[in-house]
Amino acid sequence: MNTFGKMILGSAFATLAMTTTALADTTLNALFMSQAAYSEDDIKSMTAKFEEANPGITVALEFVPYEALHDKIIAAAGAGDDGYDVVLFDVIWPAEFATRGFLQDVTGRIPADYTDKVFDGAWTTVEYDGKRYGMPWILDTKYLFYNTDMLEEAGISAPPKTWAELAEQAKQIKDKGIVEFPLVWSWSQSEAMICDFTTLTAANDGTFFEEGQPAFTAGGAKDAVAFMKATLDEGLTNPSSREYFEEDVRRVFSNGEAAFALNWTYMNALANDPKESKVAGKVKVAPAPGVEGKSTASSVNGSMGLGIPANSPHADEAWAYISFLTQKDVQDDFAKLSLPIWKASYSEPKVVEGQEDLIAAAKESIAVMYPRPLVPSYTEVSDILQKNIHQVLLGQASVDEALEAAASRVKRIR
Amino acid sequence: MLGRRQKREKWILLAPALAVLALITLIPLANTLWLSFTDTRISALPEPVHFIGLENYVYALTDPDFQEALFRTLYFTIVSVGLEGVLGVAVAVLLNQEFRGRTLLRALIILPWAVPTIVNAVAWRLIYHPDYGALNSLLFQLGIISDYRSWIGDPATAMNMVILADVWKNFPLVAYVALAALQTVPEDLSKAAAIEGAGPWKRFCSITLPWIAGPLMVVMVLRTIEAFRVFDIIYVMTGGGPADSTKTASFYVYQEYFNYLRSGSGASYAVLVAGISAVLIVFYYSVTKRQTAGGAA
Structure with missing residues (x-):
């Protein structure tokens, strides 16, 4: 056998030996997403630190x-011991997950003094009916990103404070021929579009439901859809927005093909990274604007939490892992793509440094975070809104027709 | 005639196969049927289950969105399978000719079919991309379009674009089956017809096509069943959008089960989709029977 062969064989034995010892300990199966917020690399490094501090626990990441x-998460609920031990879940799901018993109630595991130290908006992410079903982890909302060069070239001195002002500035930029479509959004038929719609609804002081009945057919929600459509009609919004997700928005904006973009926290670091962006160093961030007489800024609660599925046989180890990931020190160390849930973090030098404008925007945005409807049938409500709003954006239905159709469809939910 | 003993032996020998069949098809089928008459929900908590008769079916069939989805699925099936049939046979006829490089071409043509559906869907999504897609680039450089445009983001074109991707992936299967059948067409028949003065088109229609009709029907039936329950390629390419313009019937099965957690209702949608596929199969079967009968006469 040649040396190379011996090496292969050697490493095969080594791997085998490692697997055997690992089997004797606990392996946690953890489910994360690879989109916005913490990157896969971030999560892998946090996990490596956790494993180092907790010999005997290995975490298998997915x-x-x-x-x-x-x-x-749903499909694995029936997997018995082989399901997940830790799952990342969105702010819109706890109502459904709690009523169906998919997540363990962890209210008793959370230290009492945490309540005041963590933002209220973050707690909304994991709460339903007075109980907590996990620990908030990603405190996120959509911010307004703008290209400072383009604004300067158009003679604009400050970013917009209201959505009307944003449309005006976009028009100036377009008229001067600086960029063809100054605005870019994630308006594909998806949850991403609902997040933008919610931000605009919040700005217009609208509501989705009143006393259990759809209320989005009038007022602020209607104004929001009308605004979205108007920016398309006026050629301010990139028409391809109607098939974009967040990553497309980041790419278009980072290519210097838009002056304004609405996106999550993670875009701040990436749009300012020369390896990822052609406009690095020319990107600033502000809270999403408000509407005169109604709001000074707007924001959607896009936070996510970490929970333990009901069928996990390793709840204690899972909680140890969740506690580690959500603790202030760890969050402060990885505060570039996602901001901490802890109030005190926002004055930590290592969090603030290099992203002062993001932190300033965050302080304003977090205070006004607006929730999407907190109902157990949320997924279905969202699907209905997505379809009907998309029809408006594609010019297939008027704002009134579409929202009335959505309302009557929502009433049909079983 | 089989004797009594032989008959019993026959059943004993068949038993293992029948048991497996029952386990993997009959029991799940019966279970799905039962579910479809109940209000079962996916839950980790014990929840009461009620028999609700036809309520799920009434709900599904009175949903205008689902009705639209059924027609959309029918459109997808007819256009997609139709094009695959025409293209498949045409390519098979070409590959049945003698020319240099035929073996290589025969091997190459199967490649699209060997690509996993998800990979195919992702690849086509990139080809159709509004900003840096190859299709826009090609048409723009040829001067056919003057501006980059959205292909799967525009409800007017989205469904046809998905169909194109599906046809590209699946026509090789039809082509291969047709090619295999073509190789059994006796040459003397064609030669005799040529002597009688029949042109190539006439020879193809009255000799070749009837000869390969049987195997062709089989593959078309298979493709039809697959096309009618299409889900994966659309889920990856458009997710059912824009504005539901590519949302097919199978989406409702998935949506009811995994998004809305109503397994009872989801089962009723599944039974409906399977039922309509069955109708299509019976239709094909009767056509094939008539064809075979006609061929024999």
């Missing part, structure tokens, strides 16, 4: 696109 996260 990353899926956001769109697959909900279904994976």
